[in-house]
Amino acid sequence: MLLEVEGLTTAYGGLIAISDISIAVAPGEIVAVAGANGAGKSTLLKSIAGMERPRAGHVRFDGQGIESLPAHEITARGLAYVPENKRLFPRLSVADNLRLGSYLHRHRADREAPLEQVFALFPRLRERLAQRAGTLSGGEQQMLAISRALMTRPRLLMLDEPSQGIMPKLVDEIFQAVTTIRATGVTVLIVEQRLAESLEIADRAYVLQTGRVSLAGTAAEVRDNPEVRRAYLGI
Amino acid sequence: MTTQALLQVLASGLLMGLLYALIAVGLSLIFGLMDVVNFAHGDFLMVAMYAAFGLWFFTGLDPLLAAPLVTGLLFVLGALAYLGVVRFAMRARSNAGMVQIFATFGLAITIQGLAQFLFTPDYRSIGQSWLGERTINLGGLFLPLPQVYGGVVSVLTFAALYLLMSRTDFGKALEATREDQGAVALVGIDRNRVFALGWGLGAALVGLAGAVLAIFYYVHPQVGGPFSTIAYVVVALGGFGSIFGALVAGVIVGLIEALATTILPPALKSIGIYSLYLAVVFLRPRGLFGRL
Numbered sequence: 001m002l003l004e005v006e007g008l009t010t011a012y013g014g015l016i017a018i019s020d021i022s023i024a025v026a027p028g029e030i031v032a033v034a035g036a037n038g039a040g041k042s043t044l045l046k047s048i049a050g051m052e053r054p055r056a057g058h059v060r061f062d063g064q065g066i067e068s069l070p071a072h073e074i075t076a077r078g079l080a081y082v083p084e085n086k087r088l089f090p091r092l093s094v095a096d097n098l099r100l101g102s103y104l105h106r107h108r109a110d111r112e113a114p115l116e117q118v119f120a121l122f123p124r125l126r127e128r129l130a131q132r133a134g135t136l137s138g139g140e141q142q143m144l145a146i147s148r149a150l151m152t153r154p155r156l157l158m159l160d161e162p163s164q165g166i167m168p169k170l171v172d173e174i175f176q177a178v179t180t181i182r183a184t185g186v187t188v189l190i191v192e193q194r195l196a197e198s199l200e201i202a203d204r205a206y207v208l209q210t211g212r213v214s215l216a217g218t219a220a221e222v223r224d225n226p227e228v229r230r231a232y233l234g235i
Numbered sequence: 236m237t238t239q240a241l242l243q244v245l246a247s248g249l250l251m252g253l254l255y256a257l258i259a260v261g262l263s264l265i266f267g268l269m270d271v272v273n274f275a276h277g278d279f280l281m282v283a284m285y286a287a288f289g290l291w292f293f294t295g296l297d298p299l300l301a302a303p304l305v306t307g308l309l310f311v312l313g314a315l316a317y318l319g320v321v322r323f324a325m326r327a328r329s330n331a332g333m334v335q336i337f338a339t340f341g342l343a344i345t346i347q348g349l350a351q352f353l354f355t356p357d358y359r360s361i362g363q364s365w366l367g368e369r370t371i372n373l374g375g376l377f378l379p380l381p382q383v384y385g386g387v388v389s390v391l392t393f394a395a396l397y398l399l400m401s402r403t404d405f406g407k408a409l410e411a412t413r414e415d416q417g418a419v420a421l422v423g424i425d426r427n428r429v430f431a432l433g434w435g436l437g438a439a440l441v442g443l444a445g446a447v448l449a450i451f452y453y454v455h456p457q458v459g460g461p462f463s464t465i466a467y468v469v470v471a472l473g474g475f476g477s478i479f480g481a482l483v484a485g486v487i488v489g490l491i492e493a494l495a496t497t498i499l500p501p502a503l504k505s506i507g508i509y510s511l512y513l514a515v516v517f518l519r520p521r522g523l524f525g526r527l
Contacts, residue, residue, distance in 0.1 A: 050420070071420035080421070087418035089411045100411050104423035106404045152423055 002027045008057035010047045017043040018211045030188045032198040035208035041191040045158050049081035050074040080154035084161045086145040090134030097133050101151025118147040121177045139170035159190045195232040199223045244493045250382040252489020253389035257444040259469035260481040261437030267476025268413045268433040271335050275343035277463025279438045283309050283445025284454040291361045302446040306439045313438025314431045350456035358453045385447040393482050468512045474525025
């Protein structure tokens with residue numbers, strides 16, 4: 001397993017956001033985490049990425065415990081995280097945001113190598129290089145956030161609600177990009193409210209309910225689960 | 236006043252203003268980076284002046300050659316101030332702003348107290364140096380060489396700072412950290428390291444200014460006071476966090492001070508700067524180039 005999460009519990013103040021969550025992601029997989037608002041999806045990703053400190057449990061990346069590492073070291077290990085609010089550097093140009101993405105590789109001659117892949121995925125970013133990141137549309141900002149994460153050369157890419165606040169045409173483009181990214185050998189853990197779309201591209205899925213894993217299985221199993229069909233797919 | 240005399244006043248004001256800009260820019264840099272006002276900024280200047288004086292007094296090293304050493308020393312002092320004091324103040328769960336103010340204020344009092352204890356309150360000055368006491372005749376304007384040197388150092392430093400901020404990875408990391416200090420970890424940047432280096436850089440800049448100032452100004456434990464007050468005016472006028480603003484505002488403050496000194500009785504000479512400060516606060520609180 002590339003990522004193993006075991007008994008992870010995270011609380012804000014006294015409020016438990018996720019409780020005793022265990023998930024695993026194998027190399028080359030796309031794994032989706034679904035669930036309603038407030039189910040703890042974002043907290044799960046934040047806790048893995050080191051942006052929140054879990055109260056209990058373990059996170060192993062490539063066999064090594066990372067739950068007590070600072071967030072920047074987790075990025076350096078090859079685990080990139082695109083948060084829900086993207087956290088771009090809005091006053092800096094698109095080019096600077098991408099360049100900062102390759103900061104970890106600044107001493108390498110082929111520092112900008114992933115840029116080719118980025119422009120192949122999102123050609124419109126090339127036209128926006130000189131523009132300030134804050135002036136991009138929601139969809140373009142999401143593309144830039146994913147691209148900045150790719151510039152860190154991750155082995156695992158974690159995406160939090162990449163389809164949020166984006167016009168429908170671009171949503172397809174983003175989901176398409178995720179499958180392309182996986183094809184280049186990057187494992188993907190994606191959190192989504194759009195369950196139907198994410199099950200289409202995912203190999204396996206976990207469903208969270210009030211901070212716990214309520215269902216786990218292959219994408220097909222989750223899609224066919226009567227509870228999921230009623231509650232999330234509206235069928 | 237003759238044109239010649241006016242030009243003389245303006246030239247002196249310009250040179251002093253460039254030095255004010257160099258004194259102030261580190262304060263602005265640190266504030267822009269992490270929203271912390273360093274109340275020990277003037278005391279960093281004082282330490283730098285004592286360092287330049289000490290090197291001259293004990294080893295005979297001319298302040299011109301001592302400048303890189305003093306700058307390096309202050310870099311270390313600044314980084315240590317962050318790692319040893321400010322870093323902990325930033326962890327305050329509540330009232331963080333106040334905690335930070337008192338932390339740097341406490342640092343200021345500690346540094347001043349140590350200087351009083353170690354160096355006594357006596358006024359000291361570098362007696363003989365390569366540039367000290369000399370003047371240069373520029374087209375009829377007689378300018379003290381140390382101030383000319385200070386102006387040149389300041390302009391070159393601002394140029395270097397501009398290149399550092401716009402062309403280097405460290406500069407981009409600083410920019411990114413001031414944009415969103417929580418997000419830099421997403422690209423693998425350790426914000427604590429950036430903060431420590433930022434404090435080092437801010438202190439190194441005021442250290443360089445101190446090494447210049449020590450050539451023609453008395454050194455004593457309270458010497459930082461008036462200069463840090465001017466630095467706050469410069470930073471407020473230029474815009475908190477703006478590097479370019481500090482340069483422009485430093486020059487404006489230097490010119491106004493020089494003119495006020497000529498027009499007003501000596502006892503009132505500071506009034507020009509402080510009325511300017513009040514005008515900024517009332518009319519344009521974010522300063523000339525501020526982004527608040």
